[in-house]
Amino acid sequence: xxxxxxxxxxxxxxxxxxxxxxxxxxxxxxxxxxxxxxxxxxxxxxxxxxxxxxxxxxxxxxxxxxxxxxxxxxxxxxxxxxxxxxxxxxxxxxxxxxxxxxxxxxxxxxxxxxxxxxxxxxxxxxxxxxxxxxxxxxxxxxxxxxxxxxxxxxxxxxxxxxxxxxxxxxxxxxxxxxxxxxxxxxxxxxxxxxxxxxxxxxxxxxxxxxxxxxxxxxxxxxxxxxxxxxxxxxxxxxxxxxxxxxxxxxxxxxxxxxxxxxxxxxxxxxxxxxxxxxxxxxxxxxxxxxxxxxxxxxxxxxxxxxxxxxxxxxxxxxxxxxxxxxxxxxxxxxxxxxxxxxxxxxxxxxxxxxxxxxxxxxxxxxxxxxxxxxxxxxxxxxxxxxxxxxxxxxxxxxxxxxxxxxxxxxxxxxxxxxxxxxxxxxxxxxxxxxxxxxxxxxxxxxxxxxxxxxxxxxxxxxxxxxxxxxxxxxxxxxxxxxxxxxxxxxxxxxxxxxxxxxxxxxxxxxxxxxxxxxxxxxxxxxxxxxxxxxxxxxxxxxxxxxxxxxxxxxxxxxxxxxxxxxxxxxxxxxxxxxxxxxxxxxxxxxxxxxxxxxxxxxxxxxxxxxxxxxxxxxxxxxxxxxxxxx
Numbered sequence: 213x214x215x216x217x218x219x220x221x222x223x224x225x226x227x228x229x230x231x232x233x234x235x236x237x238x239x240x241x242x243x244x245x246x247x248x249x250x251x252x253x254x255x256x257x258x259x260x261x262x263x264x265x266x267x268x269x270x271x272x273x274x275x276x277x278x279x280x281x282x283x284x285x286x287x288x289x290x291x292x293x294x295x296x297x298x299x300x301x302x303x304x305x306x307x308x309x310x311x312x313x314x315x316x317x318x319x320x321x322x323x324x325x326x327x328x329x330x331x332x333x334x335x336x337x338x339x340x341x342x343x344x345x346x347x348x349x350x351x352x353x354x355x356x357x358x359x360x361x362x363x364x365x366x367x368x369x370x371x372x373x374x375x376x377x378x379x380x381x382x383x384x385x386x387x388x389x390x391x392x393x394x395x396x397x398x399x400x401x402x403x404x405x406x407x408x409x410x411x412x413x414x415x416x417x418x419x420x421x422x423x424x425x426x427x428x429x430x431x432x433x434x435x436x437x438x439x440x441x442x443x444x445x446x447x448x449x450x451x452x453x454x455x456x457x458x459x460x461x462x463x464x465x466x467x468x469x470x471x472x473x474x475x476x477x478x479x480x481x482x483x484x485x486x487x488x489x490x491x492x493x494x495x496x497x498x499x500x501x502x503x504x505x506x507x508x509x510x511x512x513x514x515x516x517x518x519x520x521x522x523x524x525x526x527x528x529x530x531x532x533x534x535x536x537x538x539x540x541x542x543x544x545x546x547x548x549x550x551x552x553x554x555x556x557x558x559x560x561x562x563x564x565x566x567x568x569x570x571x572x573x574x575x576x577x578x579x580x581x582x583x584x585x586x587x588x589x590x591x592x593x594x595x596x597x598x599x600x601x602x603x604x605x606x607x608x609x610x611x612x613x614x615x616x617x618x619x620x621x622x623x624x625x626x627x628x629x630x631x632x633x634x635x636x637x638x639x640x641x642x643x644x645x646x647x648x649x650x651x652x653x654x655x656x657x658x659x660x661x662x663x664x665x666x667x668x669x670x671x672x673x674x675x676x677x678x679x680x681x682x683x684x685x686x687x688x689x690x691x692x693x694x695x696x697x698x699x700x701x702x703x704x705x706x707x708x709x710x711x712x713x714x715x716x717x718x719x720x721x722x723x724x725x726x727x728x729x730x731x732x733x734x735x736x737x738x739x740x741x742x743x744x745x746x747x748x749x750x751x752x753x754x755x756x757x758x759x760x761x762x763x764x765x766x767x768x769x770x771x772x773x774x775x776x777x778x779x780x781x782x783x784x785x786x787x788x789x790x791x792x793x794x795x796x797x798x799x800x801x802x803x804x805x806x807x808x809x810x811x812x813x814x815x816x817x818x819x820x821x822x823x824x825x826x827x828x829x830x831x832x833x834x835x836x837x838x839x840x841x842x
Contacts, residue, residue, distance in 0.1 A: 637728030
């Protein structure tokens with residue numbers, strides 16, 4: 213008798229899918245029409261979304277009945293599959309600007325005193341233009357400044373319909389302010405300014421805000437150790453939710469200066485988080501262990517007894533080998549399954565003192581002593597139970613420690629596969645022949661935790677450059693590597709004896725192996741087909757000015773969209789406000805239906821296939837093979 217899943221009663225199928233991953237459920241639904249119909253049943257799809265991706269945007273849309281749970285399931289799968297396989301759904305040139313910021317699906321472009329606000333989630337949305345010249349001209353000139361001084365504007369952050377802009381006029385004793393401006397539709401220009409914040413210092417200024425509260429930080433306060441420290445200050449953007457007058461928090465003994473490399477700041481679930489991967493200002497001659505340092509406090513309410521600090525979130529042992537600091541990337545990302553904030557760090561290391569550099573992406577859950585709703589992190593013993601008076605290791609060098617040293621030590625914590633993503637997979641197996649790129653050729657690096665994938669923007673000199681043309685330059689391409697859980701039937705395989713090395717991934721009872729996909733590049737060479745040539749023109753737009761041989765790339769990546777600005781490389785005396793071209797690459801389908809009032813002649817479907825925009829369509833792969841995709 214032949215066994216078939218399609219012949220099972222729905223109740224049994226419903227029970228079986230409770231033990232499958234989201235990807236596996238979608239893959240099974242592709243096998244036949246009967247299973248597709250059964251696996252798209254609303255109750256089953258809701259259970260799948262609530263188990264595997266309850267905190268995703270798609271889940272929130274399904275909960276609010278904007279879409280069905282079957283649509284939410286398909287959209288989550290399409291987004292993750294598109295990203296991990298390095299095949300976006302669309303790419304387009306968004307325009308020229310001197311600065312941009314992107315968040316929550318909204319792209320803000322600044323050119324002169326005009327803001328262009330574009331919802332990239334809808335291909336038919338008309339960019340909204342906001343003239344902020346009246347706001348800029350209303351800023352009072354400081355006693356040391358002059359009206360003739362051209363102010364410098366920088367986009368700091370966007371969230372919940374509000375954009376924070378840094379206004380600076382005059383380098384010394386000039387005016388420095390944060391302008392919180394509403395980007396909502398139908399608001400008179402004179403009413404857009406929500407808050408004006410005077411700054412004493414703008415050194416390494418950053419902003420994080422919600423609709424109600426804005427927090428900004430500068431690296432400007434002198435600490436007791438004669439080094440500068442970070443100071444975080446908060447203000448209210450909502451008259452109904454005032455903050456106490458003095459809400460300045462100095463992050464004492466919080467080391468690190470470079471946001472995105474040694475420092476990360478984020479707002480999540482009503483709390484402000486600050487994270488550092490440094491343990492001291494100076495290099496300690498006698499030191500054994502590195503820790504993360506995390507600080508958390510609520511956005512609103514009393515700060516007394518509300519600031520949580522954990523200085524001993526286990527990071528690595530120095531014995532694991534030297535680190536190539538230029539490749540280090542640090543961020544905080546929310547888990548779509550648990551809504552837990554995760555530490556995501558990329559490090560390039562000479563593992564165990566080998567002669568070969570290896571880039572690995574490490575993740576870690578954040579926990580604080582006393583948290584009851586926070587899941588224990590994999591190295592709990594080193595994060596919450598070891599005090600600052602931990603004994604030194606059984607090492608000959610420990611006897612040399614004196615009052616001039618500030619050593620750190622914790623027992624070795626084995627790394628597990630689910631928290632460790634090597635760039636080239638286990639032993640480089642899946643990507644043994646993948647082509648590496650140097651640091652100078654890698655223009656942007658990021659990791660997408662929701663897709664278990666890393667993304668690089670690289671300059672590929674072997675793709676389309678003409679060696680006989682002195683004006684040709686390497687083309688920009690996306691480079692993505694991903695992994696997914698390996699089938700359970702293969703989980704009994706051992707990782708050989710390499711698990712005994714310091715810091716090498718080690719299995720434990722609930723730790724599963726992963727299958728690593730080959731590292732892929734996109735788009736294909738321009739000679740492949742007409743749409744490949746078109747994509748190269750979009751991802752490598754003509755420079756507004758300057759030479760194309762030297763490029764500066766500034767990029768932002770979230771779970772579903774990559775936005776980057778490309779402009780000529782800087783030269784001595786170059787204007788910092790030089791225009792650049794912004795490119796938007798999306799890894800999810802354009803599903804929002806255009807409103808009649810939002811349709812514009814220049815953005816009608818007739819122009820979707822223009823040379824500045826490309827969109828995937830069903831049957832695209834077949835058309836490319838026939839070179840009929842132009």
